[in-house]
Amino acid sequence: MSSTPHRLNRERFSQTAELFAANRAIERLSHLDALLHLVAPEPEDLLLDVACGPGRLLATFAPHVRMAVGLDLTLEMLRIARKLSVEGAHSLGLVLGEGERLPFPDGTFTLVTTTLAIHHYGEPRRVIKEMVRVCRPGGRIAVGDTVGSPDEAKRARQNEIERLRDPSHVAVYSPGGLEALLTSCGFTVTGRTGGAQVREFGPTSPPASGSRCSTPGRAISRGWPRCSWVRS
Numbered sequence: 001m002s003s004t005p006h007r008l009n010r011e012r013f014s015q016t017a018e019l020f021a022a023n024r025a026i027e028r029l030s031h032l033d034a035l036l037h038l039v040a041p042e043p044e045d046l047l048l049d050v051a052c053g054p055g056r057l058l059a060t061f062a063p064h065v066r067m068a069v070g071l072d073l074t075l076e077m078l079r080i081a082r083k084l085s086v087e088g089a090h091s092l093g094l095v096l097g098e099g100e101r102l103p104f105p106d107g108t109f110t111l112v113t114t115t116l117a118i119h120h121y122g123e124p125r126r127v128i129k130e131m132v133r134v135c136r137p138g139g140r141i142a143v144g145d146t147v148g149s150p151d152e153a154k155r156a157r158q159n160e161i162e163r164l165r166d167p168s169h170v171a172v173y174s175p176g177g178l179e180a181l182l183t184s185c186g187f188t189v190t191g192r193t194g195g196a197q198v199r200e201f202g203p204t205s206p207p208a209s210g211s212r213c214s215t216p217g218r219a220i221s222r223g224w225p226r227c228s229w230v231r232s
Helices: 004-022 031-039 056-064 075-087 124-134 152-165 175-184
Strands: 046-050 067-072 092-096 109-115 135-147 188-193 198-200 218-220 223-231
Touching: 031 056, 031 109, 031 135, 031 188, 046 056, 046 124, 056 067, 056 075, 056 109, 067 075, 075 092, 109 124, 124 135, 124 175, 135 175, 175 188
Parallel strands: 046 067, 046 109, 067 092, 109 135
Antiparallel strands: 135 223, 188 223, 198 218
8 A cells, every 4th residue: 555654654664663673662661561461372372463563572472372473564674573583582474564454364363463553554443454354263362552641632632742753653542442443343352451651752753844843852651552452
């Protein structure tokens, strides 16, 4: 697809892949451990991580599953994920592709995840439906993302700020909105967790063209990524 969100995501993360992977806030994301505990992967699980980025979730989950596959829109991110897998002695499958068109047959995986990505998609419902399609009946799907205020006006302002720091940002959901999106796709939410995430307005997020930005600093987001464990 050649839509604006795809183009911006590909351009943005191609340019900032190394910085994104090295960013201290990303490094500290304890939500991966929380998600690992919540999902409880099993030794026979076949895992797909959609929009895998530099492969941190893959590296966390790989020792606990039979097979781990990551898909991302940018080659630069996949190269970093490959390096991480070699350093951790994990065997990973890495695939270049789009979340809206997963290049796998129906029911290929028993566990499908995506984190820190839903707010970058122009059509997140299509991504989630594709995740359902490639997940076997009885499998698990886990979605984690940054969330915004339940108040629409405040959330609109949050999205405005996020777009200034990152033009590839589309929109965050409120916690209830994210859960409603999942249930509208036929899921039953069986677990959830959340927390606070440090946001760094530094080299990984240069200001958009024409925007004004003061000295890079830190801010605390509303909810960390919120991680919801869902079953299809």
